[in-house]
Amino acid sequence: MTATNAPAAIGLHGLRKSYGATEVLPALEAELRGGEFTVILGPSGCGKSTLLNCIAGLERLSAGRITIAGREVQEAEPKDRGIAMVFQNYALYPHMSVAGNIGYALKVARVPRAEREARIAAAARIVDLGDYLHRRPSELSGGQRQRVAIARAVVREPQVLLYDEPLSNLDAKLRQDMRMELAGLHRRIGATSVFVTHDQVEAMTLADRIMVLNRGRIEQFATPQEIYHAPATAFVAGFIGAPAMTLLDVAGEGGWLRLSDGTVLARHRHQGAALLGIRPEQVLADPAGVPARVIYREDLGAHSVLTLQLGDGSRLQMAAGPGRPVAASSDIRIALPAGALHLFDPLTGRAFARHPVPSDAMKVQDDAIPS
């Protein structure tokens, strides 16, 4: 069963949504390509669910336009938008059987019984639910319920599939299985998918492109690789990664980045104040490097995460390999490789254009540290 012939692109044009005086989405502009799996990622309260509800037609826009497959739909009823939705709490009708849940939309649309039953069976097969068609939702496990919810969405053969944090009620193991299944489902039916989550692992694994949302604004809309390796803003840098990038207030002068107390951190030709971002796994131990004190240590088995305190009191996280354990409250020396540095404007949070770094400057050389 293919959901759609030509995958539908979704256009968001000047999309604005406010509740009274509170503006949740201020003039959002984005193009979601047809057939793409877009993940909308952001902390709670960033407006991501509101945005999804607007696309679904469950919320009215305050201003702006939404197009699905080139057709303006912002005034259309949800059922006329060619969309289907999977909800966080499954939202199954508790008084209907699994088959009744999956087929409800078809029943409302007066699809003849024989065709209805065939389509229900086909949708149930897609999510491996064939044996449960006559059960009630209350007799199913969380994972099975979410499969029913997915089958209910798929049975309508939508052009666009919307997911509102569908995995957040499942336990970690099941969540991973469902991620795999969702990825497979997306490949099979090819509908444009929009997936809202606050879980970056889901975003990184499922998305073709991630839209990072913060206070209703798009911080970055790019592939997971770009989001991770070239965060466009300090917010994205501090949100993605586990543990996330450390952000330090630094000043650049004469080819060096210094902390507020003058400690030289790394070589960089940036001039003036900046936010320096570095991923914990890219911080290196270096006997000739910057002195730091280990104030906290979390051993995760595969690696441990050290929280370090630098000369000016600011903190930095470092992921250390499984090798020799480093005791808490010991002193170590670290190096920040120039290629791993991300610099952001401290006022706007936007990334400064990255300067090419000479390869010999990958490490702080002790003989080159100015006094």
Next chain:
Amino acid sequence: MKQEIFRARALPWWLCAPQLLVLFLFFYLPIILAFFWAFHLEQPFGGGSQFVGFANFRRVLGSGEFWSSARATLAYMVLASGSSVGTALVLALAADRRLRLSGIARNIFLWPKAVASASIGVIFVFLLNPYLGIPAPLNEIWPGLWNPRTNPLHAYAMLFVANVWSAIPFSFIILLAGLQAIPEELHKAGAIDGAGPWRRLRDIQLPLLTPQLFVVVVLEVADSLSGSFGLIDTMTRGGPGGATNLLVYKIYSDGFKAYDLSGAATQTVILMALVAVVTGAQYLFLERRVRYDR
């Protein structure tokens, strides 16, 4: 473990005693006495009773007055509980949709709960008085348009209005709570599945509201059989011409005005049996359609 805490076997009984005593004196004892009197001939001012078997029942069941009262009682039961539950349901649905002013309404609709039905009766008798009340101007234009003292239909209409008014708080709050317990996401899912508001009401809200509807219907039906006394006593006194002389009021007037204690007790037993049968039937036939899945 429980046994060790309450080692004294008598203690629980002592703790329950005050409640049990009250229950016995005001609930079980009257029932026992009603059964006793129903099979005896009682003297109106006490002193001696004579066992007569089913003679009281033969006498009561043989009187046309009893049967007309029983018919009126059943009709009142259906109409009063139906109208009060129906009104409360409409109001609860409106409040659940957050229509304008529903916040205030949610508060105000509870107030009648604090008013005794006799007081409600007195107030509505005054409000609906054909010469002094709200309908008075209409009666001046069309004399006899509204007169519950002479027209049985008007008398019933008056009773229903007062009954709906007094029954709204309980049903309203139970039904509204039931509606609000239906997750918002089910409405959204229904909307995406293409069901409009009315379709969602029929397919999602009402089926999920059946537990609350069942409780409210059972209690309202039982209440309409016995609780109508306060309204009838203050509003119509069984009139006009015995039209609103429902069983519960007929028992009172037969027993305490005509001093036919045995006849009143017999009808009490019959009314109790009726309440039991009706309630039992609701559990047998209605509860099957209740969906407890949530």
